[in-house]
Amino acid sequence: MKLLWLFFTVLMGCACSTTKSMQLTAPAQIEPIVQRFVADCRKSLPENVCSPPIKLYISINTITEDGVLGQCTTYREPFDDIKFIEIQPNVVNSYQLWAVMYHELFHCVLNKPHYDTEYDIMNAYESPDVTRILYSDWDFFVQRVFQRE
Ligand SMILES: [Zn+2]
Numbered sequence: 669m670k671l672l673w674l675f676f677t678v679l680m681g682c683a684c685s686t687t688k689s690m691q692l693t694a695p696a697q698i699e700p701i702v703q704r705f706v707a708d709c710r711k712s713l714p715e716n717v718c719s720p721p722i723k724l725y726i727s728i729n730t731i732t733e734d735g736v737l738g739q740c741t742t743y744r745e746p747f748d749d750i751k752f753i754e755i756q757p758n759v760v761n762s763y764q765l766w767a768v769m770y771h772e773l774f775h776c777v778l779n780k781p782h783y784d785t786e787y788d789i790m791n792a793y794e795s796p797d798v799t800r801i802l803y804s805d806w807d808f809f810v811q812r813v814f815q816r817e
Contacts, residue, residue, distance in 0.1 A: 690719040694726035712814040740775035
């Protein structure tokens with residue numbers, strides 16, 4: 669009986685260390701979006717790329733720069749990068765939340781740059797019309813960014 673318990677503990681330990689490689693602090697309504705992002709990523713890319721060992725803090729903050737819906741900031745620590753995603757409060761309750769969050773996660777988790785194609789999650793400019801198009805074929809637009817070099 670005792671042996672069995674030990675084995676179980678070891679198995680649990682292994683599972684935890686792979687899923688916790690990304691240290692995430694996020695508001696409750698945003699956490700499911702991050703989990704979905706990681707799951708989507710694993711459809712196209714190796715698991716270790718999709719949840720790198722980073723500290724990622726997501727917060728809802730008023731960004732004073734005009735027209736900015738969200739931003740990803742990296743701070744270089746002595747041994748580690750710490751990344752912050754900030755989201756404008758008015759975005760959190762809007763239909764744009766998924767598009768803005770995926771855009772910032774592509775920056776922060778995978779270092780994806782902006783992309784000029786009009787209908788693209790990584791276009792620097794977002795409008796309600798563009799977001800509507802992205803949502804009409806969401807999986808296609810998401811996977812296209814994951815697969816881009
Ligand atoms: Zn951006």
